[in-house]
Amino acid sequence: MKNIKDYNLEELKQELIALGEKPFRAEQIFRWIYIENVTDFDEMTNLSIELREKLKREFSLCIYHVLRKQESNDGTKKYLFDVLDGNAIETVLMSYHHGYSICVSSQIGCKMGCKFCASTGINFIRNLTSGEIVEQILAVERDANVKISNVVFMGIGEPLDNYDNVLNAIGIMNNQKGLNIGARHISISTSGLVPKIYELAERDLQCTLSVSLHATTDEKRSSMMPVNQAYPIEELMKACKTYIAKTNKRISFEYALAKDSNDNLEDAKRLVALLKGMICHVNLIPINKIENGAYTKSTNENIIKFRDYLNDHGIVATIRRELGSDIDAACRTT
Numbered sequence: 199m200k201n202i203k204d205y206n207l208e209e210l211k212q213e214l215i216a217l218g219e220k221p222f223r224a225e226q227i228f229r230w231i232y233i234e235n236v237t238d239f240d241e242m243t244n245l246s247i248e249l250r251e252k253l254k255r256e257f258s259l260c261i262y263h264v265l266r267k268q269e270s271n272d273g274t275k276k277y278l279f280d281v282l283d284g285n286a287i288e289t290v291l292m293s294y295h296h297g298y299s300i301c302v303s304s305q306i307g308c309k310m311g312c313k314f315c316a317s318t319g320i321n322f323i324r325n326l327t328s329g330e331i332v333e334q335i336l337a338v339e340r341d342a343n344v345k346i347s348n349v350v351f352m353g354i355g356e357p358l359d360n361y362d363n364v365l366n367a368i369g370i371m372n373n374q375k376g377l378n379i380g381a382r383h384i385s386i387s388t389s390g391l392v393p394k395i396y397e398l399a400e401r402d403l404q405c406t407l408s409v410s411l412h413a414t415t416d417e418k419r420s421s422m423m424p425v426n427q428a429y430p431i432e433e434l435m436k437a438c439k440t441y442i443a444k445t446n447k448r449i450s451f452e453y454a455l456a457k458d459s460n461d462n463l464e465d466a467k468r469l470v471a472l473l474k475g476m477i478c479h480v481n482l483i484p485i486n487k488i489e490n491g492a493y494t495k496s497t498n499e500n501i502i503k504f505r506d507y508l509n510d511h512g513i514v515a516t517i518r519r520e521l522g523s524d525i526d527a528a529c530r531t532t
């Protein structure tokens with residue numbers, strides 16, 4: 199059965215026309231789904247019973263069930279949702295002074311195999327559809343009774359490896375007749391899929407692009423992130439520079455600091471040299487120790503020294519606030 203949340207408003211209008219209905223019904227349905235967050239077509243009370251029955255025959259509403267919910271002392275909530283085909287995905291809700299932010303998954307499993315990632319052991323199964331991405335927001339809003347204002351694609355999966363569905367999901371999130379989450383409040387994070395960065399540069403999206411860098415030499419980066427063998431640092435930097443030139447938007451570089459691995463002064467110097475002259479920001483992430491993982495968190499002293507070195511040499515760098523680390527929800531770094 200088709201998932202009604204896979205359709206943006208224009209596509210939904212076409213679906214309704216094909217069912218012999220007036221296109222304005224799509225806006226009513228959009229409102230029920232994304233503003234009222236209903237879980238049953240029968241709650242769409244301004245639609246005729248006949249139309250509701252038609253919708254039930256044609257579409258599912260893709261309502262996730264919470265399989266597990268963990269709450270951190272700082273209020274962060276990590277959800278495991280049943281995606282209705284026997285698979286499960288993780289979504290994290292974080293509370294900031296500016297509102298609620300959600301970290302969504304874009305795939306079931308991931309192909310990238312980053313060595314520091316908690317989901318590295320999970321084989322890639324499939325891409326999430328647009329509707330399955332968007333339902334993460336609605337399911338969390340229903341459960342936590344909050345309104346999400348920011349979305350980061352930093353959950354399981356490489357979002358640019360599921361490019362079309364992720365971009366369509368962003369279009370659905372943006373729609374002012376629905377969730378109305380502005381593109382500036384959405385961040386796409388990539389491990390560095392160079393061809394997709396060029397593609398994204400051609401789109402006039404206002405989203406933030408985050409690039410996981412994590413190392414300053416190909417040898418080190420390839421050992422942490424196999425994607426570097428396909429797209430080494432020089433190629434990645436070239437793509438990032440093109441992205442900045444085309445969009446005039448700042449890139450956020452993610453750099454997870456691991457003890458005795460990539461957190462010394464030489465690394466900081468090379469990072470300054472790589473990013474010199476780019477409109478960018480460096481997000482330093484105190485790495486989370488993962489089970490069987492080779493990396494441990496850098497010392498606070500080293501993290502601060504690293505940040506200060508970057509700031510003193512003209513690269514704006516901040517240390518990411520750790521949320522939910524007691525429930526392993528602190529960001530998995532891409």
Ligand code: SF4
Nearest residue numbers: 308311312315355532
């Ligand atoms: S860090 Fe992100 S891209 Fe890398 S393996 Fe994990 S989910 Fe995939």
